[in-house]
Amino acid sequence: MNPAASQGSPDSGGAAKPEHAVTAEERAEYEPLRHDAAVRHRRGRQAGASLLLLLALLLAPxxxxxxxxxxxxxxxxxxxxxxxxxxxDPSVQxxxxxxxxDRVVDNVDVEAVTDALAKALQDTGAPPRVVEGADALTAPLHNAVSTVVDRIVGRVVAGDAFQQAWEGANRRAHAAVANVLTGDGEGAVRAEGGAVRLDLGEVVDQVRERLVDAGFDKAAAIPDTDRTITLFEAEELGKAQETMRLLDVLGVWLPVLTVxxxxxxxxxxxxxxxxxMITAVGTGVMMAVLLVALAVFRRVYLDSVPPTAxxxxxxxxxxxxxxxxxxxxxRTLLVVSVITALAAYLYGPGRPARAVRTTAQRWTTAAGRALGRAGVHTGSTGRRLTDHRARTTGGVIAAAALALVLWNHPTVGAVALVLGVALAVLVVLAILAAAAGPADRAAQ
Structure with a gap:
């Protein structure tokens, strides 16, 4: 066989060049270049990840x-x-x-009643002192009417009828929330001139009927206008509405983009x-910032609402x-962030993390061997759990995360429940893995 012929290709018409052997000098020159390229690639990835993280944290609140x-x-x-x-709520009631x-009593003309009483006494020839005394009944009569009306109204507002009417009115007028956020439309709750007002028309109607039934015929003259209560007054309501409109548009996609x-x-x-771990810590910090912002905004809102309103x-x-x-x-996201950061740390090489993992493994191994001594052996199942420990752990964590995602408005209690169940499952799996039979344990 001709070596020269074997080095060339049929189509080249000639012999191929032999492979060049890398000398020690060339390798010494190449290795730093490769190292620099790897460092640049790593730094580029780190810079990109940092930029993505910064955007995610800024968008999180x-x-x-x-x-x-x-x-x-x-x-x-x-x-x-x-x-x-x-x-x-007692304060709202x-x-x-x-x-x-106040609006019912304003429609009861107490002075007209006392004037009519004084005129009637005068027509019947009553002494002047008695006629003058009738005028002095104005204040007591006004107080008596106020007391009776307040008692009747209080019973209506504190009763189940008011709560049912409240819920029904809000359910029928659900578009009122959009009115507050956008400033458009009409409803039980609406924005008007820098203020958010609540329409109590249905409640006023019920009170008017109760008062008429109780003998206050004048209550039938309660007007249908001016039956609102100011809930919010703020000079910046217009800007807040613009912000809320934008948040309403982005309400679906902004959370997805952040994740x-x-x-x-x-x-x-x-x-x-x-x-x-850094992402979880950053998210937790941003949630804490959001809680502080809510507290500050609450203070600003309370200061902006005059006591007269x-x-x-x-x-x-x-x-x-x-x-x-x-x-x-x-708060739920804050707790989830803390748990995620803690779990990421416990999977790391730190001395406390290794100590926690070693202690947990020691306890579960002792429990599994105790089951083995009691005659309970998991056999091949325990061996599979040991061989695929990383997969089973990841599966449990994924299932817990999926449960929180599918949970309808999870709370801190729901997070604690899911976390407890996941930890219990991991402990049981570790004990079952350690409860393999003697032959399986020797093989492991």
Missing amino acids: AAVVAAWVQDTVSDTDRYVETVAPLAS AVVTDRIT VLAVLAVWTAPAHRVML LPPDAAAAIFDTFVRFLRDST
Whole structure:
């Protein structure tokens, strides 16, 4: 066989060049170049991951608020569940009772009654002192009417009828939430001239019927106009409405975009576990910032509402009721972030993390061997669990994450429940893996 012929290809018409052997000098020159290229590639990935993480963290608070706005506006049951506690709040009931009582008493002309009584006494020849005494009945009669009306109105507002009317009115007028956020349309709750007002027309109608039945014929003259209570007054309501419109539009896609950016940041980073831990810590910090912002905004809102428009306790109750689901979601994400960061750290090489893993493995191994000594052996099942421990652990974690995703508005309690179940399953699987028979244990 001709070696020269074997080195050439049939189509080349000549012999191929022999492979060049890399010398020590060339290798010494090549290795630094390859190392520099690897460093540049790693730094590029790190820079890209950092940029994605920064965008995700900046969008996280807005995504939570947008999801809350979208959820409250689009889901009637959720909206009714949000405002329903206001009907049973004592401070709000007191405001409603006082406003309706004042408007009813204003329509009862007490002075006309006392004047008519004085004229009747004068016509019957009563002494002047008696006629003058009739005028002195104006204040007591006014107080008596106010007391009776307040008692009747208070019973209506504190009863089940008011709560049912409140829920029914809010369910039928669910579009009122959109009115507050966009400033458009009409409804039970609407924005007017920098203020958010609540229409109590249905409640006034019920009170008017009760008063007429109780003998207050003058109550039938209660006008149908001016039956609103101011809930919010703010000079910046217009800007807030514009912001809420934008958040309503982005309510669906902004949370998805935030999650995608966070996932890409973890996937792009050279050290996935470290980036996951950083992402979780950053998300937790942003949720804490959002809670602080809500507290500051609450203070600003309470300071902006004059006591003549709404008492401070009622204003606080209204604010806390409207944003309680937003607070719950923020706290839930804060807890999830802390748990994720802790789990990512425990999978790392740190000395405390190794100590925790070693202790857990020691306990589960002892429990599994105790089962083996009691005659309970998992055999091949235990061997498979040992061989595929990483897969089973990942499957349990994925199932727990999926449960939280599919959970309808998870709370901190729901997170604690899912976490407890996941840890219990992992412990049971570890014990079953350690409970393999003697032959299987020797093989392991």
